[in-house]
Amino acid sequence: MIDASPVVTPVWRDEDLVPISALEHWSYCPRQCGLIHLEQTFEDNLYTLRGRRVHERAHEPDETSERGVRTVRAMTLWSPRLGLIGRADIVEFHGDRPLPVEYKSGARREWRHEALQLCAQALCLEEMTGQPAPEGAIWHHATRRRRPIVFDDAQRAEVERATAAVRAMVAGDRLPPAVDDPRCRHCSLHDACLPEIAAHPARVRGFLGELFYPAPDDGGEEDG
Numbered sequence: 001m002i003d004a005s006p007v008v009t010p011v012w013r014d015e016d017l018v019p020i021s022a023l024e025h026w027s028y029c030p031r032q033c034g035l036i037h038l039e040q041t042f043e044d045n046l047y048t049l050r051g052r053r054v055h056e057r058a059h060e061p062d063e064t065s066e067r068g069v070r071t072v073r074a075m076t077l078w079s080p081r082l083g084l085i086g087r088a089d090i091v092e093f094h095g096d097r098p099l100p101v102e103y104k105s106g107a108r109r110e111w112r113h114e115a116l117q118l119c120a121q122a123l124c125l126e127e128m129t130g131q132p133a134p135e136g137a138i139w140h141h142a143t144r145r146r147r148p149i150v151f152d153d154a155q156r157a158e159v160e161r162a163t164a165a166v167r168a169m170v171a172g173d174r175l176p177p178a179v180d181d182p183r184c185r186h187c188s189l190h191d192a193c194l195p196e197i198a199a200h201p202a203r204v205r206g207f208l209g210e211l212f213y214p215a216p217d218d219g220g221e222e223d224g
């Protein structure tokens with residue numbers, strides 16, 4: 001039987017809108033996402049500085065056409081259905097079909113976090129244009145290599161799950177726990193997070209136990 005019920009687009013409050021960039025942070029480490037999007041913590045390291053330089057060019061609004069491909073830089077994106085907002089470095093239009101391209105400074109082997117962000121951009125573009133966006137690309141500045149990404153159903157579902165999880169984290173105002181694993185070595189928020197301590201409550205209790213606490217003042221008379 002055909003479901004004839006109308007599709008209802010949710011009405012999002014401003015505070016419930018999720019930045020597309022938060023999905024990459026969430027995918028890398030939920031606590032990193034919480035530190036940035038709950039506590040507005042952001043610290044640069046070599047990777048973020050490189051990334052910012054690479055993004056500078058891509059974030060200058062601009063539109064060009066070459067060999068039948070229209071290229072739009074710094075395009076604002078949104079999804080009324082998912083409550084996502086953000087900006088694409090580049091969107092190429094091959095005919096009417098949009099293809100998002102994300103600039104990355106490094107040649108990271110682990111690129112699934114960026115791919116999730118890219119997939120979220122594709123979902124926004126599909127909603128905005130009414131055209132399918134089955135694939136995108138990550139441009140690795142360090143290697144000048146373009147990595148094509150095909151979005152499958154699992155990745156699309158993951159975007160929806162991650163969006164709901166980030167929204168719930170912000171609504172609950174709770175910082176996710178630290179992980180203290182190899183991710184922390186390259187994390188720009190390491191010093192703000194202190195995973196070696198934050199991920200091990202027993203260590204914190206041990207440190208507290210070693211602190212010197214002055215004896216409470218008994219309120220008695222001082223000796224003459």
Ligand code: SF4
Pocket residue numbers: 029030031032033035177178179180181183184185187188189190193194195
């Ligand atoms: S230092 Fe580790 S636990 Fe903390 S935010 Fe970064 S990756 Fe997550």
